Amino acid sequence: MTATFLDLTTVRNIGIMAHIDAGKTTTAERILYFTGVSHRIGEVHDGNTALDWTDQERERGITITSAATTCHWRGHTINLIDTPGHVDFTIEVERCLRVLDGAVAVFDGVAGVEPQSETVWRQADRYGVPRVCFVNKLDRPGADLHRCVDMIADRLGAVPLVLQLPIGAEAGFTGVVDLVEERALVWPDGGEPDVLHVPPGLAADARRWRARLVETLAEHDDTIMELYVAGAEPPAERLHEAIRRLTVASIATPVLCGSAYRNKGVQPLLDAIARYLPSPLDVAGGPRAASDAAPLSALAFKIMTDRHLGRLTFVRIYSGRLETGTQVLNSVVGGRERIGKIYRVHANSREEIASAGAGDIVAVMGLKRTTTGETLCDPAHPVVLESMDFPSPVIEVAIEPRSNGDQERLGAALRRLAEEDPSFQVHADAETGQTVIGGMGELHLEILVDRLRDDHGVDERVGRPRVAYRETIRRAASKVEVTYKKQNGGKGQFAKVQLSIEPIEGHYEFVNQVTGGHVPRHFVPSVDDGCQDAMRTGPLAGFPMTGVRVTLLDGDHHTIDSSELAFAIAGSLAFKEAVRRASPALLEPVMAVEVTTPAEHMGAVIGDLNARRGRVEGTRPRGGAEVVRALVPLAEMFGYVGHLRGATSGRAVHSMQFDSYAEVPPAVAAKVVAAA
Numbered sequence: 001m002t003a004t005f006l007d008l009t010t011v012r013n014i015g016i017m018a019h020i021d022a023g024k025t026t027t028a029e030r031i032l033y034f035t036g037v038s039h040r041i042g043e044v045h046d047g048n049t050a051l052d053w054t055d056q057e058r059e060r061g062i063t064i065t066s067a068a069t070t071c072h073w074r075g076h077t078i079n080l081i082d083t084p085g086h087v088d089f090t091i092e093v094e095r096c097l098r099v100l101d102g103a104v105a106v107f108d109g110v111a112g113v114e115p116q117s118e119t120v121w122r123q124a125d126r127y128g129v130p131r132v133c134f135v136n137k138l139d140r141p142g143a144d145l146h147r148c149v150d151m152i153a154d155r156l157g158a159v160p161l162v163l164q165l166p167i168g169a170e171a172g173f174t175g176v177v178d179l180v181e182e183r184a185l186v187w188p189d190g191g192e193p194d195v196l197h198v199p200p201g202l203a204a205d206a207r208r209w210r211a212r213l214v215e216t217l218a219e220h221d222d223t224i225m226e227l228y229v230a231g232a233e234p235p236a237e238r239l240h241e242a243i244r245r246l247t248v249a250s251i252a253t254p255v256l257c258g259s260a261y262r263n264k265g266v267q268p269l270l271d272a273i274a275r276y277l278p279s280p281l282d283v284a285g286g287p288r289a290a291s292d293a294a295p296l297s298a299l300a301f302k303i304m305t306d307r308h309l310g311r312l313t314f315v316r317i318y319s320g321r322l323e324t325g326t327q328v329l330n331s332v333v334g335g336r337e338r339i340g341k342i343y344r345v346h347a348n349s350r351e352e353i354a355s356a357g358a359g360d361i362v363a364v365m366g367l368k369r370t371t372t373g374e375t376l377c378d379p380a381h382p383v384v385l386e387s388m389d390f391p392s393p394v395i396e397v398a399i400e401p402r403s404n405g406d407q408e409r410l411g412a413a414l415r416r417l418a419e420e421d422p423s424f425q426v427h428a429d430a431e432t433g434q435t436v437i438g439g440m441g442e443l444h445l446e447i448l449v450d451r452l453r454d455d456h457g458v459d460e461r462v463g464r465p466r467v468a469y470r471e472t473i474r475r476a477a478s479k480v481e482v483t484y485k486k487q488n489g490g491k492g493q494f495a496k497v498q499l500s501i502e503p504i505e506g507h508y509e510f511v512n513q514v515t516g517g518h519v520p521r522h523f524v525p526s527v528d529d530g531c532q533d534a535m536r537t538g539p540l541a542g543f544p545m546t547g548v549r550v551t552l553l554d555g556d557h558h559t560i561d562s563s564e565l566a567f568a569i570a571g572s573l574a575f576k577e578a579v580r581r582a583s584p585a586l587l588e589p590v591m592a593v594e595v596t597t598p599a600e601h602m603g604a605v606i607g608d609l610n611a612r613r614g615r616v617e618g619t620r621p622r623g624g625a626e627v628v629r630a631l632v633p634l635a636e637m638f639g640y641v642g643h644l645r646g647a648t649s650g651r652a653v654h655s656m657q658f659d660s661y662a663e664v665p666p667a668v669a670a671k672v673v674a675a676a
Helices: 024-034 055-060 087-099 115-126 145-156 200-220 222-229 236-248 266-276 404-420 442-454 521-535 564-581 599-611 640-647 666-675
Strands: 011-018 067-073 076-082 102-108 131-136 160-162 164-167 175-178 183-186 194-196 253-257 297-306 310-319 321-323 327-330 336-338 342-346 349-357 361-365 375-377 395-401 425-428 435-439 460-462 470-473 477-486 493-503 508-512 548-556 584-597 615-622 625-633 653-663
Touching: 011 024, 011 087, 011 115, 011 266, 024 067, 024 076, 024 102, 024 131, 024 266, 067 266, 067 342, 076 266, 087 115, 087 297, 102 115, 102 266, 115 145, 115 653, 131 145, 131 266, 145 160, 145 253, 160 200, 164 200, 164 253, 175 200, 200 222, 200 236, 222 236, 236 253, 236 266, 253 266, 297 404, 310 321, 349 361, 395 404, 395 442, 404 425, 404 435, 404 442, 435 442, 442 460, 470 493, 470 653, 477 548, 477 564, 493 521, 493 564, 508 521, 521 548, 521 564, 548 564, 584 599, 584 666, 599 615, 599 625, 599 640, 640 653
Parallel strands: 011 076, 011 102, 102 131, 131 253, 160 253, 508 548
Antiparallel strands: 067 076, 164 175, 175 183, 183 194, 297 310, 297 375, 310 361, 321 349, 327 336, 327 375, 342 349, 342 361, 395 435, 395 460, 425 435, 470 584, 477 493, 493 548, 584 625, 584 653, 615 625
């Protein structure tokens, strides 16, 4: 066992993110190969990649769970996480971006910016994660770097810094022109590149694009502006420094290109990761300096159950050192935990280490109560780091064991899966008593059910998917007053509550406007608890409520008979009465759907989406096909894959992700309420 001490200036904690099938895992596998971690190149289609290592990932050819590894490139340590591209597993991207300092956004050179590309880009924006773009698959028919760059600017609102131009096109793609160093890099055999002069046929283009790069840098960087105004040609090193400053500040984004599958463009991408993306010292990850000498602060961002080691907690250390056998404070829940073994992770293999320091990402054994998003710190110097928000499920299925003997095992397995995946939820249906599991899509739940069988040995029966509806209110209801009294000998129960409710954009807010002590301060949280408890079951069909602000206006208490329970019950009753007066409404999840289809089938695709209560938002050409974008209720999209294949002779594909909740039309709502 060894302790690790890192020179933080040379550490890069990065993720690779993209829309599904943009070549993200292939790019990550090439990074492992060219940095010497792997001695053979894994291929997604062969099911032998290092980072897609679970049975489900290799069987389906997609990334499902984020995989971490460490590699080294030209004096730099790169902690790399390969994240899923499928929207059903977007929580994996969310929690990884929370603890990463930089990211590589991979784009399909033919498709450009796709729906999940936009989603992960917005997630990176939310956490302030600097990015480098890699436009992949330039060896494919229809690939177009410049169209992709335009989409990055238009659809993502980014300021792209084009650093390379392709040499050749489609099958004739052989290398890139490096605009900063003014040279050509050509890969004759997919190994190390030959460094050549810029081909004469590309010299004029290269000069024009380099001038554009310098102009863009000058607009945002004073050092380059001074040289530009003076008419001086900036040397390459000054350009590199300016690109890094703008990248770390998330003002602009370098754009590189290549074909990861053909082993072209990977080494310059690694150079860009080392040269432009931030170190832990460049990023404000918390209230303490990124130093081993500072008190410990670390964030748990992922829980995983290992078949051999049991429960592993992945943590990002922001300051201090984490050492085997020591006690740490979970400052969120207030308890202490003992650090068991510490592991450096490479996909599904582990290397035990004695300790780890600031800037490190490691897995820890022995944490019993810590869950995703909670802070671990020095007990003598408590601190709470910013946590994460997790999306609510949009789809549910009922699940039950095939035999009574599996009931206990099913419950334990579901608890472990929910612990690992915060976007997976389990609850009991109040009416039927059935166990209901909820997730982000059909594939998400399908994978989790597979894991119940394969990883936990539970044989189960699964019901048909159903939509996770929500309920809300259309208007305000003011000054609703409820008095709760109960007297049955001895001490009674008394609480009087007056409140108002109104619709809001968010989920739930509670405002206390009581004056004069009519509701003692220590009973106010109980009213809040009662309202939140009532939010769990809406009045129309029993679905959870959302979009409500509660304002506690007044009330009364009894010096002997009032209690926390009495005020919680009064709050719940008042809330339910207020909701009945506030015109309750049923909400359904609406999905952003994108269908790529041959032009001759576009009319049929649009007609079908309209028939599914969809609203077509627009169409555009893409690589010889047409792309249709629409908003469609999730309830109308079950079984769409098979229908689309049949309607277009298998030539169309689609992607779908959650967009928003919208009110259900009255006729449809009546059927949902009747069924519930």
